[in-house]
Amino acid sequence: MPATVEAIEELYRSRYASYRGGVAALTGYDAARDVVQEAFAQALRDRRDFRGDGSLAAWVWRIAFRAALRGRAAGGGDVPLEEAFETATQHAAERDPELAEALKRLSPRRRLVVYLRYFADLPYAEIASLLDISEGTVAATLSQAHAELLEQLRDKEAAAP
Amino acid sequence: MSDHDIEQRLRALASAPDDGADWEDVLRRADERHSVPRVLRRRLALAVAAALVVAGSVLGTVVAGGTRPVQKILTISTGPTAPVGPAPFLNFEPPNNTNPWGDNGRQITIDGLRADVPQIPLPNAPSANDGNAGAVWLWKDSASGRVVAASVYYPQAKMELVWSSVGLLYSYSGMKQRTVDGVRAILFSIAYEGSGPTGSPPPPDPLVGLSLPVGPSHAVALDGFVSESDLISIAHTLSPAPADVSPAGDLPPADPQPGPNVTRWDGLLADGVSVSSVGDAAGSLAFEPVVPSSLGDPTAIFETDPAHAPANDRVLSLRYDDASKGRFWLVERPSLSTTESQLSEIVRDCTRCRDWASILALNGDLAALKIASWDNSVRIVWVENGIYYEVTGPLSTFTEADALSVAEAVAAAG
Numbered sequence: 271m272p273a274t275v276e277a278i279e280e281l282y283r284s285r286y287a288s289y290r291g292g293v294a295a296l297t298g299y300d301a302a303r304d305v306v307q308e309a310f311a312q313a314l315r316d317r318r319d320f321r322g323d324g325s326l327a328a329w330v331w332r333i334a335f336r337a338a339l340r341g342r343a344a345g346g347g348d349v350p351l352e353e354a355f356e357t358a359t360q361h362a363a364e365r366d367p368e369l370a371e372a373l374k375r376l377s378p379r380r381r382l383v384v385y386l387r388y389f390a391d392l393p394y395a396e397i398a399s400l401l402d403i404s405e406g407t408v409a410a411t412l413s414q415a416h417a418e419l420l421e422q423l424r425d426k427e428a429a430a431p
Numbered sequence: 432m433s434d435h436d437i438e439q440r441l442r443a444l445a446s447a448p449d450d451g452a453d454w455e456d457v458l459r460r461a462d463e464r465h466s467v468p469r470v471l472r473r474r475l476a477l478a479v480a481a482a483l484v485v486a487g488s489v490l491g492t493v494v495a496g497g498t499r500p501v502q503k504i505l506t507i508s509t510g511p512t513a514p515v516g517p518a519p520f521l522n523f524e525p526p527n528n529t530n531p532w533g534d535n536g537r538q539i540t541i542d543g544l545r546a547d548v549p550q551i552p553l554p555n556a557p558s559a560n561d562g563n564a565g566a567v568w569l570w571k572d573s574a575s576g577r578v579v580a581a582s583v584y585y586p587q588a589k590m591e592l593v594w595s596s597v598g599l600l601y602s603y604s605g606m607k608q609r610t611v612d613g614v615r616a617i618l619f620s621i622a623y624e625g626s627g628p629t630g631s632p633p634p635p636d637p638l639v640g641l642s643l644p645v646g647p648s649h650a651v652a653l654d655g656f657v658s659e660s661d662l663i664s665i666a667h668t669l670s671p672a673p674a675d676v677s678p679a680g681d682l683p684p685a686d687p688q689p690g691p692n693v694t695r696w697d698g699l700l701a702d703g704v705s706v707s708s709v710g711d712a713a714g715s716l717a718f719e720p721v722v723p724s725s726l727g728d729p730t731a732i733f734e735t736d737p738a739h740a741p742a743n744d745r746v747l748s749l750r751y752d753d754a755s756k757g758r759f760w761l762v763e764r765p766s767l768s769t770t771e772s773q774l775s776e777i778v779r780d781c782t783r784c785r786d787w788a789s790i791l792a793l794n795g796d797l798a799a800l801k802i803a804s805w806d807n808s809v810r811i812v813w814v815e816n817g818i819y820y821e822v823t824g825p826l827s828t829f830t831e832a833d834a835l836s837v838a839e840a841v842a843a844a845g
Contacts, residue, residue, distance in 0.1 A: 286452040303451045311460035388445040
């Protein structure tokens with residue numbers, strides 16, 4: 271069943287921030303906007319190709335994720351992943367600076383999974399599919415990331431005067 | 432702090448509103464970078480042009496699904512006094528051999544077409560004749576056996592012929608009028624803006640179309656990337672000549688009159704007859720008219736001349752001259768194949784249609800299509816209980832709010 275313009279628009283309006291947040295983990299926050307806009311534009315153009323055998327959100331996310339990866343590849347990886355994460359967390363740092371700082375110290379892989387889970391709002395299965403890992407690995411990685419973040423924040427609290 | 436707290440803080444961090452969302456920008460990108468919306472645009476341009484050529488005041492939609500992308504041919508079918516019904520008019524893709532009618536189309540031979548529908552005028556020019564015709568597609572309604580439309584592609588001339596059951600209206604600006612063998616024809620030209628579905632560059636020449644009436648209720652259109660003079664030359668070779676073809680016994684008007692370049696809100700089309708009351712008209716209509724008393728008395732009542740159209744094609748049109756709303760029309764006819772969902776699909780499947788069409792709910796629950804039309808009119812169209820309704824009037828006096836209030840009064844009565 272092809273996706274309708276209305277469904278794509280509804281997805282865009284309700285989940286734009288998630289998509290931008292998720293893409294930002296790969297491209298940086300500013301560049302993510304362009305990728306997301308293009309991804310939804312492509313989704314509109316190709317909406318008849320959507321077969322309905324998965325969620326529309328996941329289908330659009332795949333488009334965005336591939337576009338982000340293509341952009342990185344085309345630019346020779348001109349935005350290093352670390353830098354992409356750096357800019358991706360800049361806007362978040364204003365709201366929760368301690369957590370944003372802790373996120374930066376996660377390993378790139380754990381950080382990516384955290385972003386895909388919370389910023390892109392993807393279910394485990396989709397993250398697993400995108401990263402070509404098992405759902406169990408996703409769960410384990412998230413668990414490890416939680417634990418590390420928790421430890422960092424506790425340390426921060428303990429060090430506070 | 433617990434694991435749960437971390438999760439909550441992460442969700443809060445990620446769920447912050449982002450003011451970078453801009454759906455219009457997405458639409459523009461989709462439109463600018465790919466063929467599909469451009470095809471849609473061209474389809475609409477063609478449809479609008481065709482609609483204007485055949486413009487009246489009743490919106491008809493035809494949806495033909497198929498193996499190709501769903502094609503929706505939007506036309507303004509004939510006006511309150513002319514035959515109506517499914518009214519495909521022009522294929523929206525550049526003329527080619529493919530089936531323009533989706534699941535409704537079946538391919539036949541040119542000889543088969545001549546045998547099945549002998550009244551269809553076909554060209555006999557060096558570049559377009561029976562001997563060098565490409566694919567021929569026929570759309571025949573399976574239930575009634577009625578031929579709805581037919582198309583023939585002529586590869587050498589790079590043009591197609593489309594025959595369908597619509598009437599022509601000559602009163603829209605931007606259309607040139609020509610007389611072809613005594614028949615009043617309409618000529619239009621549209622620059623093709625988009626690339627092809629495979630990204631091929633747009634044709635350098637505009638698409639030229641020529642529409643000629645065939646009897647009182649049909650039209651034949653030639654369109655292609657050819658010059659206007661070539662198209663007219665080909666039209667001169669049509670056989671049988673449109674002027675000689677009259678299944679209903681009527682010839683199309685032979686004497687073009689330069690009409691006003693606006694919809695003629697007082698009169699309307701040629702083959703309607705004035706009746707003294709709705710009751711008089713009701714006996715020859717295939718539906719029971721809905722005429723709410725709250726609208727007052729109509730100042731004129733027309734119905735399709737029963738001598739010219741079968742009952743299912745007959746339309747009732749009521750003209751009102753309201754002290755505050757000015758002149759407006761209520762048009763009713765059998766809904767035939769038009770459905771509520773088809774009206775909605777115009778808006779749902781067409782990003783650019785939203786500039787001029789929208790769906791609204793009459794009395795809170797009945798979907799209707801509102802059109803801010805190219806002739807400076809407003810139209811509200813809906814289907815209810817087997818009847819296709821249209822409320823329309825000139826925006827200069829009949830506002831969108833007026834149209835909505837009238838439509839809701841009619842819907843409530845229906």
